[in-house]
Amino acid sequence: xxxxxxxxxxxxxxxxxxxxxxxxxxxxxxxxxxxxxxxxxxxxxxxxxxxxxxxxxxxxxxxxxxxxxxxxxxxxxxxxxxxxxxxxxxxxxxxxxxxxxxxxxxxxxxxxxxxxxxxxxxxxxxxxxxxxxxxxxxxxxxxxxxxxxxxxxxxxxxxxxxxxxxxxxxxxxxxxxxxxxxxxxxxxxxxxxxxxxxxxxxxxxxxxxxxxxxxxxxxxxxxxxxxxxxxxxxxxxxxxxxxxxxxxxxxxxxxxxxxxxxxxxxxxxxxxxxxxxxxxxx
Numbered sequence: 001x002x003x004x005x006x007x008x009x010x011x012x013x014x015x016x017x018x019x020x021x022x023x024x025x026x027x028x029x030x031x032x033x034x035x036x037x038x039x040x041x042x043x044x045x046x047x048x049x050x051x052x053x054x055x056x057x058x059x060x061x062x063x064x065x066x067x068x069x070x071x072x073x074x075x076x077x078x079x080x081x082x083x084x085x086x087x088x089x090x091x092x093x094x095x096x097x098x099x100x101x102x103x104x105x106x107x108x109x110x111x112x113x114x115x116x117x118x119x120x121x122x123x124x125x126x127x128x129x130x131x132x133x134x135x136x137x138x139x140x141x142x143x144x145x146x147x148x149x150x151x152x153x154x155x156x157x158x159x160x161x162x163x164x165x166x167x168x169x170x171x172x173x174x175x176x177x178x179x180x181x182x183x184x185x186x187x188x189x190x191x192x193x194x195x196x197x198x199x200x201x202x203x204x205x206x207x208x209x210x211x212x213x214x215x216x217x218x219x220x221x222x223x224x225x226x227x228x229x230x231x232x233x234x235x236x237x238x239x240x241x242x243x244x245x246x247x248x249x250x251x252x253x254x255x256x257x258x259x260x261x262x263x264x265x266x267x268x269x270x271x272x273x274x275x276x277x278x279x280x281x282x
Contacts, residue, residue: 034118038080050135052104061115064173067255070243074111089126105133114142124153143183154194164215188226196231203239213273221277234274234281
């Protein structure tokens, strides 16, 4: 079980937030500049989303439509709460001592963090100014939106490679695989990092075919052939049904309603496929 320290669903007003002063035009301008973002929620947790204790902030908006998404309420940007970059950075600074004591930091997640690249860049830069470890959790599909200066401010990328087969990827997400692969190669080509943790969601009957897993494993290993310390770990994440009720609450059809979590034996077979490529796998 992941030890949860605190969660905020953004229902209560946030101190210092005066977004009501923005009209529609000003709000769009502020979002383009990165001084305003659309945020779903945040969690202060350990043992997930990077090393140490992390303040994980879930941004709203995602270009993918993953069949197994356990946060479908983050898919639409307008459903998030407007939050200024100053407010979020003030919240981050509040936990600076916790981060230093645990070797933790911040993780920007979603939704898809790169749907809001200017806001993400401003938060990452502010965190680095505070000397805080930074991570993003991304599908990589919008990797072209990440500038080189943004990547300079990222210590760790949690790269969600949802499939190694283009047809399976399209079935899972409704999108093309190549942008994700290209983003990973771009990260590996950077001399100074960032570190990459590859994440793979194991869904029986959808992503568990031997050949599909083998393609993801070969891809992850190929990044280390470009820069040897690129992929430092692979996380095989067993499918679960914890998001099913959210789909129902949103009035959306959940295609995996009858899908069972993978057996321990299946999960171990998949982990062994990654390990066979010399990848540290959990």
